[in-house]
Amino acid sequence: MSGRRRRSNIGRSSVNAKRVRSQRDEESSTEREARLSQLRDRYRAERERESSIEREVRRSRDRDRHSVQRDRESSVEREARLSQLRDRYRADRERESSVEREVRRSRDRDRHRIQRTRESSARVTNSWVNKENSAMNYDPSISYKDDRIVSIGTMSVVCEYCLALKFKDESKGMCCLQGKVKLEEILPPPEPLHSLLTGDHQKSKQFMRNIRRYNNAFQMTSLRASKSLSVGSCLHLKFKGKCTT
DSSP states (O other): OHHHHHHHHHHHHHHHHHHHHHHHHHOOHHHHHHHHHHHHHHHHHHHHHSOHHHHHHHHHHHHHHHHHHHHHOOHHHHHHHHHHHHHHHHHHHHHOOHHHHHHHHHHHHHHHHHHHHHHHHHSOOBOOOOOTTGGGSOOTTBOGGGSTTTOOOOSOEEOTTTOOEEOTTSOTTTTTTTTTOOOOOOOOOOTTHHHHHHTOSTTHHHHHHTHHHHHHHHTTTTOOOSEEEEETTEEEEEETTEEEO
């Protein structure tokens, strides 16, 4: 009797599944959206009533089910699923209000912060003690970036004499010898260079775009040589007793 009842239940469930499948094939897009909306409302109400233990059990069961389904799916099915998810997320974000958007972003920030905290605590880091041949023996467990010789900080120190910006470990007198060196005020460049640099010239954009080329082309034009020496086909210039080609 028990075996006959079991077969009867299986047959009944199969008939019900076929009937439901037939109904869903015949329903219109409006009817389908109404059915899905009712399902979402029902699931939302059920989740609001469930306890923390029931919620954890449900999430664990869902994770296991999704893991099995994703292991079985092919690459085409996976791409189709991801495409549907992207479309659904896009539609959800278009419907959400400004308050809902802010709540979602705040929730995402908290989730990302928790993930980064977990990753940071799980990462084992050691201090960089033995620096000899370190470039040839990289150790991912060593936090190189936290060592003083690597992390020099920002230019947050201001010289009290010349107002130069310096790193925290730079000496006090390296910029102006503690006020002993005083440079003259830099005068504005002559025209048309001043207009080209400040953007007041019609060719300023073209000039600034090629300023490195201009600098390389004219970098030797302001020098004076005391003597020129020709050796074969090469011209040698003599600057302060030293020869250059």
